[in-house]
Amino acid sequence: MCHVSVGHIARLLEASGIATVIIGIRAFRPSLEAMTSPRALITPHLMGRTLGAPGDRDRQRAVVAAALDLLETASQPGTLAELPGVYRVGKK
Amino acid sequence: MSDDVQRESFEEFKSSFAYGSRTDLGFKFIAGLPDRDAARFLQDLLWKLGDTFDDGQFERIVEHVYEWQVRAYAGEGKWVYADGPFTPLRKPLSKSRLALLSSSGHFVKGDDPQPFGVKDMTQEEAAARILQFLKSEPRLSRIPVGTPKEKLAVRHPGYDVRGAQADPNVVFPHEILIGLEREGRIGELAREAYSFVGACSQRRLLKESGPQWVRLLQEQEIDAALLTPV
DSSP: OHHHHHHHHHHHHHHTTOEEEEEEEGGGHHHHHHTTOSEEEEESOOTTOTTOSTTOHHHHHHHHHHHHHHHHHOOSTTEEEEOOSOOOOOOO | OOTTSOOOOHHHHHHTTTTSTTOOTTTGGGGGSOHHHHHHHHHHHHHHHHHHHHHOOTHHHHHHHHHHHHHHTTTOOOOOOSOOOOOOOSSOGGGOEEEEEEOBOEEETTOOOOGGGOTTOOHHHHHHTHHHHHHSOOOOEEEETTOOGGGEEEOOSSSOTHHHHHOGGGTOOHHHHHHHHHTTSSSEEOSEEEEOBSSSOHHHIIIIIHHHHHHHHHHTTOOEEEEEOO
């Protein structure tokens, strides 16, 4: 449901002249796709840990950097990109 | 076996993980699986645990849960739009003003949005009120970026918040964005970030809260927004 809520916010923002990029998990790719979300980066991560494991700064940074790239390069609504790699078990 | 032992069917067992006696927001998806698949998920999980006792390769457990989460939620997608609005980024990101908005349910301690007027609602109480959340208008919490995690709280009736508690950046990457701003990748990061509970009324989000939030970002001359659903 969260992905739908954010999908709706993205649509409202884009219609008002604000560019958006969503970072969502693979499990909810169907929701984001069905909504023709403006731009979405899909991570191969677990629900509740979208950007990676707690404390995994390198992975979190790579995710955000990839999302920002998408913000600049996407040219049409419904642009989805899947981030490669896997969820790395948390660093303590 | 004595007659007073309460018998539980597999269907009941499975369902209890989704807002029932065994509520587990990380594994609630098994309630939606056909019995045969739910049984297979659990059996394989235990089998893989056995392998992990021997070699410590915990990644196989993560991979197993990940694959079944993807499979369980595959039918989602009831909101269908054939097309969508699109605003190109008007200037390079290194000259743009960016805001962060998440549906993680974070808020600053001492500034609790107090859903339904309830003070100090716990995560467990929130999960028990899931249906009430889904009918209600969401409230936006304003969070100064860089707020230390000790001063942040998170509560959400839809997902397991333990990761988001241990490190808010897993769903609310404010510190990652501060780093990217420092490096010059982002022109300016808005000092205020936002979070709300994404389990809410879609109708009210679209008609009431959403348009207000858009105005809030417009007033701050935000060029682009990073959105992180959970």
